[in-house]
Amino acid sequence: MSTSSPEARADIGVTGLAVMGRNLARNFARKGHTVALHNRTQSRVDDLVKEFGDEGDFVPSTSLEEFVGSLKTPRTIVIMVKAGAGTDAVIDELTPLLDEGDILVDGGNAHFEDTRRREKDLREKGLNFVGAGISGGEVGALEGPSIMPGGSDEAYRTLGPILESAAAHVDGEPCCAHLGPDGAGHFVKMVHNGIEYADMQAIAEVYDVLSAAGFTAQEASDVFRRWNEGDLESFLVEITADVLAQVDAGTGRPLVELIRDEAEQKGTGRWTVQIALDLGVPAPVIGDAVFARSLSGDQELRGATGGVLVGPDRAMGDVDRDALVDDLGAALWCAKVMAYAQGLAMIRKASAEYDWDVDVATVARIWRDGCIIRARLLKQISDEYAGQNLPTLLVAPSIKDGLGERQEAWRRVVATAVTAGVPVPGLSGSLASYDTARATRLPAALVQGLRDDFGAHTYRRTDKEGSFHTLWSGDRSEVSAD
Structure with a gap:
């Protein structure tokens, strides 16, 4: 163990000064720390x-020794290094230099289970470990990100005021809040990124439909710019307008037409889908977005099938451009809502599973600015969750009404795209999720019958209690399976 030197005067330390770490350190200093x-x-x-x-x-x-010695106690250190083994290595180097009650903060995109493991190990050594999701990219890190910290109440009493001062603010409120113990913060950040995947996929599909309808990139940019002045106002819609308007200096063509159509991923979207399956929470809108990226990068498949498989040629004929734009705006709003609904459902389920007591209204509130998925819609979502305990966002009165008002336009967009052969897995998948959610009876009854036939997996009935099995290979009589 170590004690601070007489020269110790730093309020917070940052180790790992690549772009995000450097900008976060500058942000803290600008706020007077x-x-x-x-x-x-x-x-x-x-x-x-x-x-x-x-x-x-x-x-x-x-040196690390000099770094630790320069910090006031309890020492508070933010680690901004590559997730995984790199983070563990830094923690192992720092731990012997720290005293009981000191705080280590992982500001990277760590898997929440790694955060839970690290928090447990360090708690047993008398140290506080905080997994803090930080969203907003390099600009957000400098000017005010959305920060999603987990960890102990004790750690947040020291750390919270510093993080809140550096975070983005909306109506005087920081986009930062203590979300719960151990891995809660990094779990919420993971889901944030999953929603981000779905949002970008829907936006890209809307652009693809506009392109198939004859809109130039600049005309599509103008559409997104107008949308950003209304209900679709969001960071991603704003920068979509910017990207579509960008012209390549060398060719004079829209830059978007020169970028290879292979979308990459760093893992958080994939984690979101994997954990949704583990939790038993349906998140197909996020899943469709992740798989769309995987498909875009599968050059062996695309090389074998592109231009070979038979289908429509994307021609939409003489469309009413204004009507199409209105329909696409409605469909995009609906797809965004479905992504938020499924992501927040994951947070709600994980909170119960891990005893985190995460407040969903608070999550939506701290996403209102600073982060990549910041949007006008989040205030509406936060207000709805603050007013009542919702089993799902979809039944919140204003959201339910908004989906109802827009669903016919949503259907027209999907039908138009499918008829023209324009792939819209995000828009069509989100519509399928909506229709599944509102259905009073699903074909899962047949699935259960089939499972019972080939594997004697049993089924339950609507008219009596218990589990049953039909003797499919015998006299087809029904027997109780209880």
């Missing part, structure tokens, strides 16, 4: 102080 700096490559520390030293009070260090 004295910030200790450390990086394995010393030049990153020196360059930050040289370029941005006038933004606040920085305490550079040349």
Whole structure:
């Protein structure tokens, strides 16, 4: 164990000064906090102080020991390194230098189960470990991100005021809140990223339909820019307009037409789908978005089938452009709602599963600004959850009414796209989820009958209690399976 040196004066430390770590450190300093700096490559520390030293009070260090010694107690250290083994390595190096009650914060995109493991291990050593999801990219890290911390109440009493000061603010409220113990923060960040996948997929499909209908990239940009002034106002719609308007300097063509159509992923979307399956929470809208990215990158499949399989040629004929734009805006709003609904359902289920007591209204509130999925819609969602204990976002009065008012337009968009051969897995899948949710009876009854036939898996009846099995290979009489 170590004690702070007499020179200890830093309020918070940041180790790992790549773009996100550097900008977060600058953000803390701009908010009046004295910030200790450390990086394995010393030049990153020196360059930050040289370029941005006038933004606040920085305490550079040349070793971990010097870094730790420069911090006031309880020491608070934010780790901004690559998730996985790199984070474990830094934790192992720091732990012997810390005292009981000190706080380590992982600000990377860690898997929430890793966070739960680390929190348990460090708690047994008397240390506080906080998994904090940080969203907003490099600009958000500097100007105010959405921050989703988990961990102990004790840690948040020290850490919370610093994080809240650095976070984005809406109506005087910070986009940061203590979400629950151990892995709660990183779980919420994972779901945030899953929703982000679904939102971007729906946006991309809307652009594809506009393109098939004859809209140029600039015309599509103008559509998104108009949408961003209304109910669809959001960061992703805003930057969609910017991306579509960008012209390549070398060719004079829209840049979007020159970018390879292979969408990449870093893992959080995939984790969201995997954990949804583990929790038994249906999240097909997010799943469709993840698989759409996987399909876009499957060059062997696309090389074998592109231009070979028979289907419509994307021609839409003479469409009413204004009517199509209105319908697409409605469909995009509905798809966004379905993505939020399924993501928030995951958070609700995980909170019960892991005893986190996450408040869904708070989650929606801290997503209102700073993060990638920030949108006008989130205030509506937060207000709905704050007013009542909802089993699902879909039954919130204003959301239910909004879906009802837009669902015919949603159906027209999907029908138009399918007829023209334009793939819209996000828009059509979200509509299928909506119709499944509102159905009073599903064909799962036949699935259960089939399962019983080939595997004697049994079924339940609507008219009496208990489990039953039909003797399919015998006299087909029914017997009780209880």
